[in-house]
Amino acid sequence: MRFLICAVLVAAAATxxxxxxxxxxxxxxxxxxxKDxxxxxxxxxxxxxxTADLDQATKxxxxxxxxxxxxxISSTQARHGYPVRGQPEE
Structure with a gap:
């Protein structure tokens, strides 16, 4: 399971x-x-x-x-402690 989490984080950081x-x-x-x-x-x-925030992004x-x-999406990730790569922080 730890390997899967690490793989997801590496993939997110690389893209x-x-x-x-x-x-x-x-x-x-x-x-x-x-998954989390x-x-x-x-x-x-x-x-x-x-999920509610992402529903707004989906619309x-x-x-x-x-x-x-x-x-x-970026603001949702930042607000909840998920890393956002490739964009400035708000």
Whole structure:
């Protein structure tokens, strides 16, 4: 399990956040937080808050507003302690 977590973190660090389209990035963050809540790394309340934020990013992404979606994803990650690579911190 530790290897999987390390692999995810290395992959996230190696790929700039802005390089992935918003839909790909949203799906990636969902997978990470789903696994994190499952193994007890984050509380269900944090997962629920992040999911609500990502739902807003999904709406922007679906509307074709990639820039807004990317900003929402980055701010969600930063607010909840997940590293954001390739973009300035807010």
């Amino acid at each position: 700039p956040a802005a390089a992935a389209p918003c839909s790909t990035r949203i799906a990636f963050v969902h997978r990470v937080i789903d 809540v499952k193994i007890g790394f984050v509380d269900k309340k944090v997962h629920d808050a992040m 922007a992404c679906d509307a074709g507003d990639d820039a807004t979606a990317q900003k929402l």
